[in-house]
Amino acid sequence: MSVLGIDEITYGADDLPTCRRFFLDWGLSLVNEEADQLVFETLNGCRVIVAAASRAGLPPAMEAGPTLRQVVWGVESEADLARYADNIRQQPGFVQEAGRIGCTDPNGLSVRLQVTRKRQIDVECAEHNTWSSKHRVNKPSPAYERATPIEVGHVVFFVKDVVACERFYLESFGFAASDHYPGRGAFLRCAPDGGHHDIFLLQRPAGDSALNHVAFTVRDIHEVFGGGMHISRCGWDTQLGPGRHPISSAYFWYFKNPAGALVEYYADEDQLTADWQPRDFEPGPTVFAEWAIEGGIDGNTRRQKSAAAPKGQFITDRK
C-alpha cells in the first residue's frame, strides 16, 4: 500500500480570466468552466482546479493572495483509503466523505486521499544516444512547439516546521525520505520505488507557510525547452530557467503563475528504490542549480532573452 502520486490540486485565485489563458497556454485541457471555477486536466487526467478565492467551501489559504488551497493524493483502492483513514483519524480537520478522506497537514494545507482517477497513458518520449548506449537509431530526436504536461509531478511548500511536516507525510501517508537539507528541507517521495520527490518542504528563517511551486512532468528535456519557449512567446515571465538541478538531476524551467507562486516544467528526474540512501546537503545556489539561464529563452528568437537578437548572420558565417 502506498500513495501513487498527485491526483488533483486546487488553487484559490482572484483573476480567473488570466489564469484561464495561462493554463491553456501551459498545455492543459479545460474540461469544465463555471463563473467561479475552472477545471483543467493534464494528459493522464490529473486535475488542476482554479477557484475564485471567494468560492464557497474552498479550504482556507495558508498565505495572503493567490495560492494552493488543497492537494489530493491518489491511492489504489477503497481498502487503502480505509487503512489511511486509521492513520490520520487523530489529525486536525479529519474528514471522511464519499470517496475521499483527509485532514489538515501541519502547515495548514488541506490534504485529501482518493482512489486515483488518473488514466494509464502511453506517450512517446525521446530516446538518448550516449557513448555507451545508442537507444535512438535511424530516428531523429523530437522537438516540441509547445508542451502538453503529463501530470502534476510534485509540489513545494515553505513550511513553519519542516520536522513536523516531514513526520506527518512519513507517518500518515507512508512517504519515503529522498534527501535533506538538515533542519531546513525534506525531499519526499510517495513510495520507495519512484521519482526523486513528490513533495519538497522547505523551512525559511522566517518560518512562514507558503506555496513555492507546482511542477508539471513533461516527456523529456526537449519538451521542457519547447514548452518553455511557447510560454515565453505567449508573454508569460520566466522566474528561472531553463536549468538543471543537481539534486534529482531534473531539467527545469520556472515561470510566474497568476494562480499563485511559481510553476515548473521538468523532466528526467532520478528514479529511486528502497536501496537509495538519503543524502544531506547545505542549501546554496549551486546546490539548487547546476546551471540555469536567467530570464529564459525568447520563444521567437530562440536565443537567451537578455541577449541581442540574431542579426541575420550566424557565428560560423564568413564575410
Ligand SMILES: [Fe+2]
Ligand atoms: Fe520542482
